[in-house]
Amino acid sequence: MKLCIVTHSLIKGDGQGRVNYEVAWEAIRRGHHVTVLASKIAPELEKHSSINWVPISAKVPTELMRNMVFAYKSTNWLKKHRDRLDLVKVNGAITWANSDVNAVHFVHNSWLKFSKLEATPAAKKTIFNPYLFLYNSYQLLYTKLNTRWEKQAFDNTKIVVAVSDKVAEDLQEIGVPQKAIRVISNGVDIEEFSPGNGVSRQTWNLPDGVPLAMFVGDIRLPRKNLDTVLKALVEVPDLHLAVVGVTDGSPYPQLAKSLGINDRVHFLGFRRDVPSLMKAVDFFVFPSRYEPFGLVITEAMATGLPVITAGCTGAAPLITPEAGIVLPNPDDIKAIASAMQKLSVNPDLRSNMGRTAREIALQNTWKNMAQQYVDLFEEIN
Structure with a gap:
């Protein structure tokens, strides 16, 4: 052929x-x-x-x-x-x-439903950002065409x-x-993304001895839903969060500061070493408001990480209750906080979920x- x-x-x-x-x-x-x-x-x-x-x-x-x-x-x-x-x-x-x-x-x-900065009440920005406004306007034109x-x-x-x-x-x-x-x-690449031990968090100036979650995505727009994750993090006082994504034009470093959690949120910018970084964290949180698939979810699963996500992500059907937590509403702050609290204080649960997540990834x-x-x-x- x-x-x-x-x-x-x-x-x-x-x-x-x-x-x-x-x-x-x-x-x-x-x-x-x-x-x-x-x-x-x-x-x-x-x-x-x-x-x-x-x-x-x-x-x-x-x-x-x-x-x-x-x-x-x-x-x-x-x-x-x-x-x-x-x-x-x-x-x-x-x-x-x-x-x-x-x-x-x-x-x-479908993306048009989420293309405006105030796509949902939970997504309203608190500070006018000219860069973000222009970026969003361009994306809206691009989407309509x-x-x-x-x-x-x-x-x-x-x-x-x-x-x-x-x-x-x-x-x-x-x-x-x-x-x-x-x-x-x-x-998913099950060799590039695989479980590993002994990866030092100090490589990224991340704290040792504390539960550490990870978020990856475009943090210039509300679709990935970092705002709700940050608000939920307020209710999980011992948990730290590593955030991978371009910070230029992003409102979320300022949001973390206004919420009083900037000492527990580690903005790492754009990274090319995500496979290694995933080996250094305890679980993955990604309750995107709209995600056709979400390759980063299966990459986390292949690394052996439990995943917290929302049912509106395309990859959510792959996550069984034994491999992670799928929430019905991506904007439910209390539900996200509860899920993060559950995983942050239960290392055995994280380990068991991670093994199951890896097994699922091996089939995909x-x-x-x-x-x-x-x-x-x-x-x-």
């Missing part, structure tokens, strides 16, 4: 890029030839004899403009070469050309792959027929995910 994958990147470094990276390798292992339309590709794939990389350059200032340039160039290439391909896999509204499989990681129509483009892309494909049951529901809300939807969950590897994609390609080709 001559497969074409259209993606901005085919590398391990980001979620969508990693999905396509693993799918490409699985297709090659089965003897298929893969053409890749991408701006970036991993060197090991670029050099492979079964890979044909078509570079799509889009060097313009904003993500919105880059996406438009990429869509224009990839569409023109596909129009010229479509008759030489057996199957085309794309991602969302990445191109305006027709496809056979469209893998959906995020439905922008993608809502229209995505619907067109889903109408112009045969099969739409959702990364979670939640995304499948979001797709049906905008009119994608249920019979056209398949669910293939994202995988990148290899398993890639096999499901290529099985689908062979089925419909």
Whole structure:
């Protein structure tokens, strides 16, 4: 089979890029030839004899403009070469050309419910932040345009792959027929993210001898729900929290200070050593208000960490009561505080939950995910 994958990147470094990276390798292992339309590709794939990389350059200032340039160039290439391909896999509204499989990681129509800074009463910011206002305004425009483009892309494909049951529901809300939807969950790297002992917290200037939770996400906007976690932390006086995320333009360092917990909240900024950092904490807390999947959840599980999350995250169905705590309402401060208190004072419970979380992650590897994609390609080709 001559497969074409259209993606901005085919590398391990980001979620969508990693999905396509693993799918490409699985297709090659089965003897298929893969053409890749991408701006970036991993060197090991670029050099492979079964890979044909078509570079799509889009060097313009904003993500919105880059996406438009990429869509224009990839569409023109596909129009010229479509008759030489057996199957085309794309991602969302990445191109305006027709496809056979469209893998959906995020439905922008659903994100519109959460796009304003005051998406919920609990998300109201306390201090006007010009950077945050401009960032949010740009994201709102970007989302509205993608809502229209995505619907067109889903109408112009045969099969739409959702990364979670939640995304499948979001797709049906905008009119994608249920019979056209398949669910293939994202995988996790069980070697990069694995349990470990002896990792010193001093590497990150984190305190020893205290229970330590971890939060990872974009902390410039309220969607990830760090504000509720911080308010809940007030009620768990012995617990410390390590926060990974870009702090420039974020209101949450100031919120932690105003709540009187800044000595227990450790803002670490953007990090590339998250796999190691996860080995140094006791559990993971991530009650996102809207999360199509939440790769960071399965990464924490693979590390052997209990997870506290909300039912509105796409990965929540993977978390059994033996592996973590799934809350019905992400804005319930008392419920989050109770869950964090329960895990902070019960090391044996954390250990048992962590082992179960790791076992679940072992059943959801990148290899398993890639096999499901290529099985689908062979089925419909």
